[in-house]
Amino acid sequence: MALVTGIPAPLTPVGAARLLVLRNFIVYKSAWKLFLTGFLEPVLYLFSIGIGVGQLIDGFEFHGEQVPYATFVAPAMLATSAFNGALLDSTFNVFFKLKYEKLYDQMLATPLSTGDIARGEIAWGLMRGSVYSAAFLLVMVAMGLVESWWAVLALPATVLIAFAFSAVCMALTTWMKSWQDFDKITLAQMPLFLFSATFFPVEAFGNGVLRWIVEATPLYRGVVLCRELTTGVVTWESAVSVVYLVVMGVVGLLVVRRRLDTLLLT
Amino acid sequence: MISARGLRKSFGDFEAVKGIDVDVRRGEAFGFLGPNGAGKSSTMRMIASVSPVSSGELRILGMDPATDGPAIRGRLGVCPQEDTLDNELNVFDNLYIYGRYFGIDRATCRDRAHELLEFAQITDKAKAKVESLSGGMKRRLTIARSLINSPDLLLLDEPTTGLDPQARHVLWDQLFRLKQAGVTLVITTHYMDEAEQLCDRLVVMDKGLIAAEGSPRELIDAHSTREVAELRFGVGEHEALADKVEDLGERVEVLPDRLLVYSDHGEEVVTAVLERGLHPIATLVRRSTLEDVFLRLTGRSLAD
Numbered sequence: 001m002a003l004v005t006g007i008p009a010p011l012t013p014v015g016a017a018r019l020l021v022l023r024n025f026i027v028y029k030s031a032w033k034l035f036l037t038g039f040l041e042p043v044l045y046l047f048s049i050g051i052g053v054g055q056l057i058d059g060f061e062f063h064g065e066q067v068p069y070a071t072f073v074a075p076a077m078l079a080t081s082a083f084n085g086a087l088l089d090s091t092f093n094v095f096f097k098l099k100y101e102k103l104y105d106q107m108l109a110t111p112l113s114t115g116d117i118a119r120g121e122i123a124w125g126l127m128r129g130s131v132y133s134a135a136f137l138l139v140m141v142a143m144g145l146v147e148s149w150w151a152v153l154a155l156p157a158t159v160l161i162a163f164a165f166s167a168v169c170m171a172l173t174t175w176m177k178s179w180q181d182f183d184k185i186t187l188a189q190m191p192l193f194l195f196s197a198t199f200f201p202v203e204a205f206g207n208g209v210l211r212w213i214v215e216a217t218p219l220y221r222g223v224v225l226c227r228e229l230t231t232g233v234v235t236w237e238s239a240v241s242v243v244y245l246v247v248m249g250v251v252g253l254l255v256v257r258r259r260l261d262t263l264l265l266t
Numbered sequence: 267m268i269s270a271r272g273l274r275k276s277f278g279d280f281e282a283v284k285g286i287d288v289d290v291r292r293g294e295a296f297g298f299l300g301p302n303g304a305g306k307s308s309t310m311r312m313i314a315s316v317s318p319v320s321s322g323e324l325r326i327l328g329m330d331p332a333t334d335g336p337a338i339r340g341r342l343g344v345c346p347q348e349d350t351l352d353n354e355l356n357v358f359d360n361l362y363i364y365g366r367y368f369g370i371d372r373a374t375c376r377d378r379a380h381e382l383l384e385f386a387q388i389t390d391k392a393k394a395k396v397e398s399l400s401g402g403m404k405r406r407l408t409i410a411r412s413l414i415n416s417p418d419l420l421l422l423d424e425p426t427t428g429l430d431p432q433a434r435h436v437l438w439d440q441l442f443r444l445k446q447a448g449v450t451l452v453i454t455t456h457y458m459d460e461a462e463q464l465c466d467r468l469v470v471m472d473k474g475l476i477a478a479e480g481s482p483r484e485l486i487d488a489h490s491t492r493e494v495a496e497l498r499f500g501v502g503e504h505e506a507l508a509d510k511v512e513d514l515g516e517r518v519e520v521l522p523d524r525l526l527v528y529s530d531h532g533e534e535v536v537t538a539v540l541e542r543g544l545h546p547i548a549t550l551v552r553r554s555t556l557e558d559v560f561l562r563l564t565g566r567s568l569a570d
Contacts, residue, residue, distance in 0.1 A: 008369035008415075010336065015369070023363050027354045102350040108316050109344040109412075110367035111336040265316055266277070 013119060016112055020120025021127065024089070038085045039132045042077035043139060049199060050074055050145075060201045063233040067147075074145040075154070075226035076198035081136045082158035083165050083193075083219055085129030090170040091185050094121060098174070104264055114260035118253055122166045129162025130155070140230065148232025157229055157242075161222035164245040167252025168218075174259035196220040197227075218248055267292050267419050267450050268313060272322035275308045282308040284474035285322060290419075295441075295451040297468030299461045299556060305474040306454035307347060310423050313452065314344050327418060340368055343417030343449075347424045349404045351396045357407060358383065358392040365414040378414050385440070386410035402433030409440065420444065422453045426460060438463055458556035470556075470563055477563040482556055489562045490554035491516055493532035497525040497539060498548040507544065514538050519561055528558070 011019070028035060054069035062072060097103035104117050134155055140146050169185070176182065196219040205211035214220050225241040228234050268290040275283040283305040290296045298306040311317035312324060315331035315338045324331060326338045352360050361382055365375035383389045386406035391399060399407065405425070412420060425441070426434040441464055445451055455461050461468050462482045470477045470485070478485055495515070499507055501523075508520050515529035529535045532551030539546065 008340070008371070010340075011369045019363070019366050022366065023352075023355075026359055026363065101353060102348070103352060105316075105346070106350045106352065106364070107367060109314060109339065109342075109346070110364065110415075111340040111369065112367050113336060265318060 011111060011116070013116065016116035017120040017123045019112070020107075020117065021124045024124045035128075035131075038088055038128070039081065039135055041084060042081040042132075042136055045080070046070070046074055046077045046139070050077070062201065062227060062231060063235060065231065065233055067231055070143075071145050071147060071231065072201075072227070073199060074140050074143075075230040076196070076223045078133055078136050078140065078154060078158060078230070079161055079196075079219065079222040079226040080193060080198065081132040082129040082161040083222065085132040086125045086162040086165040087169055087185070087189065089125040089128055090121070090166045091173050091182060094170050094173045095176055095179075095182070098263070104260065108264055114264065115257050117260060118170070118256040122163065122170060122249075122253055122256065125166030125170065126159060126162040129166065130159045133158030133162070146230050148230065150228070150232045150234055151230045154226050154229040157222070157225050160242065160245045160249070161219075161225075164218060164222075164248040164252065167249045167256060169252075171252045171255040171259060174256065174263060192217060192219045196223045198223055218245065221245060267327060268296075268452070269325045270309075270322065271324075273309070273312065273319060273324055274321045275305070275312060275317065276320045282474055283312075283320075286469075286471075286474075286476050288469065288476075290450065290452060292450055293445075293448055294466045295445050295453065295464050297461045297465035298452075298454040298471055299456070299458065299465075299468050299560070300454075300471035301456055301560075304471040306471055307423055309471075310421055310452070310454055314342060314421055315339050340415065341418045343412035343415065343420040345409050345412045345420070345422045345425060347427065349408045351404060351408060351411070353396050356393050356395060357388060357399070360396060360407065361411055361414055364411050368415040370415065375414070378416075382410035382413060385413070387436075400433075402429055402436065405429060405433070405437065406440070409437070413444070417449065419450045419452065422451065424454055424456070426455075426457065434460075458560070461556055468556075470560055472560075472564045478559065485556060485559045486554045490558040491528040492530040492554060493528075494552055494554055494558060495527040495529060495532040495535040495539075496548075496550040496552065497527065497536075497544075497546040498523065499525070499544075499546050510542065510544065511535075511539055517562075526558070526561075528554070 050070040050073035054073065057069045059066055059068040060072050107117055108114070137151070137154060195214060196217060197214065202211055202214055202220070205214055221241040221244045225238055228238045268288060270286060270288040272285045272287065273283060274281065274285050286309065298309060300306050308317065312319050312331070313326060315326065315335040318332065327341055329338050331338055352363070355363065358379055361379035362375050365378055383392055386409065388403050388407060391403065396404065409425065422441070426437055429437065441451060451464070453464055465482060467481050469479045478489065480488065497511070504520050504525050508518050508525055511525065511527055512518050514535045515527035517528040519526040527535050536549045536551060
């Protein structure tokens, strides 16, 4: 039997994360159809609400600029596609791997560490979200819903959204005890999707506490960031959103690592 | 290869391992024998460098698991108690990606995966889903997978639990071949026949402590007689009859379903029992096994 000659060089953090991505990639190579659903959902919303309902609405004022309704909704769906893509893997799939597949236990029998697992899984969720967003962005360009060259930066913005949600949702998933607990995720996902200034401007919430709350939610930051970029109305608020999402992602990543230590290294 | 001094592991108030000293030498097959809950698996997880040591000293391949975990794990092969295969991947990819986790390059991983499929006698299942494999095949795949990095030290936690007798023998044969190839094996088991077949040296664990240590032969010689006469009487009669045969052997154990009389000459014991006018339903004379050692050391049988 051939021996592995010498001891392989230790894995770098990036190299280790790539291996987790590779593992997930092999799984989805034979199940690529599952990939389509996450992409289709925001596209369907864009067609039905953005274009369909949009014919009944003149459009909205966004940061003082008048924008057609479809152009207003499209960037929100762009942010949502990153959000959906990130959520798919970081919740159900992570739970399944953690509790039933014991996949991370297998990995921890190798030189991989909990940090590698956290980074790798979040990287995968981020990539899945980003692929959806990139495809959606192309749809937007094809339909003439992009109004500025700033939109080039919308892609990295969606990567950031996917990162932030992957990390935080994976962290929350580590506390889940059963599949029923995922109702809570759905319970949070729907209102985030409907009320993050996705289909109507945040001004609709008035100027009270409610608006303040909406503006502090993560998907709102993602939606507004994308909208600012695709419509070309970049403001200081864009920077706030970027910092917000970066912090959210990093905190999530650190929590995931800590939680995996607690759960698996007993 | 492994050196433990005063090794302890606690989970909250519960102490699973209560201070054990163990040394495993290169090239030997070392066993942890004991009933469920004896602390074997906890010990194995500490050796596998995935479970932090509560107190005491542990060195694996000369390194400290607390600081050199990844380096140690890179040279270990781990076959856990339950098959933790990647059910989302096919058989070949299970081996391939696992090798990649060790930082082994693509080409070597592919070659090794093919070799190991052959070793595990599942080459024709390379593209099959893991779920479609039989229990024995899954077990062989798990063991094959643990060999992907050509480990210096192979940890096997209850390797044949849940397998049918034929599958067990196939597996024992493979483990024996690995030992011949110079791989150091550490095995936990609650099967005494497995320990006798595979282990050069073993420790008997009970309630988190080591009760005895030695080769299977040494342990049997030290803690039991050469032969055992098993006498089966009617239900509930065993306790009362024990007194009547006590003097026939060195020692008598009363089990719920039979009496064990320990003596170097089992047949003579049976003859003497019959001469005394006692009529056991069934008798059996056999050589002492590790089960008897365990019974002697702990007052309980392994199955308890």
